[in-house]
Amino acid sequence: VRDDILTALNNGTLDKYVADFADEAFVRHPKALIFPHLGASTDEAEVNCAIMAVKTLKYFLETGNILRSVNFPTIDIPQQSPLRITIVNRNVPNMVGQISAILAKHFVNIDNILNRSRGNYAYTIIDIPLLEDSLLQEILEDMSKIEGVLKARVINRREM
Structure with missing residues (x-):
């Protein structure tokens, strides 16, 4: 097929050739336009996607931050x-008013708060000072009772 395309380009049967695979015969050909191959289905791309997914999930579990989500x-x-x-x-x-009222x-003072929404769901991050575990548990229970709250969790970084 490669030789047939080259012949057709050279004799004018084919005016242009566009591809995303860089065959050396086409890279410098004046009638060929070669784009970078994105490689979304290559083994290497799938491995890189898996690595990125694991790193993103780890980041979420450790910080609560959400990156590259399709539904949040x-x-x-x-x-x-x-x-x-x-x-x-x-x-x-x-919702933010009810959550703040519980604190x-x-x-409990709010050191930092950020709320974002996407479609039917919202996500709130609230940084607070160190509390006793019993008080923290009571706060989580109160927040979980708010109609519309689906999940509340604590990320504890006591070394801060």
Whole structure:
């Protein structure tokens, strides 16, 4: 096939040849346009995608940050306090207000907060100071009782 394409280009039967595989015979041919091959289905690309997926998942588990998700918003902030609460909830009005009210009820200061939504779901990250485990558990239980909260978890970085 390669030789047939070259013959057709050279005798004018084929005006242009466009491909994403760089065969040396076509790279310098004036009638050939060679694009970089993205390689989305190559073994190497699949390995790289798997490595990226694992790193992204590890990052989420360790920090609560979400990158490259198809069903959740991108949210990426540095953790500024020893405790981080992450909340997945339905995207409805007053959710952040209800979550903040629970922290206020327990006299817990918010060091940093970020809320993002995508479609029917929202995701909130809240950094708070170090608390006793019993108080933290009570706060999580209260947050889980809010209608529309699907999941609340704590990321504990006490060494901060």
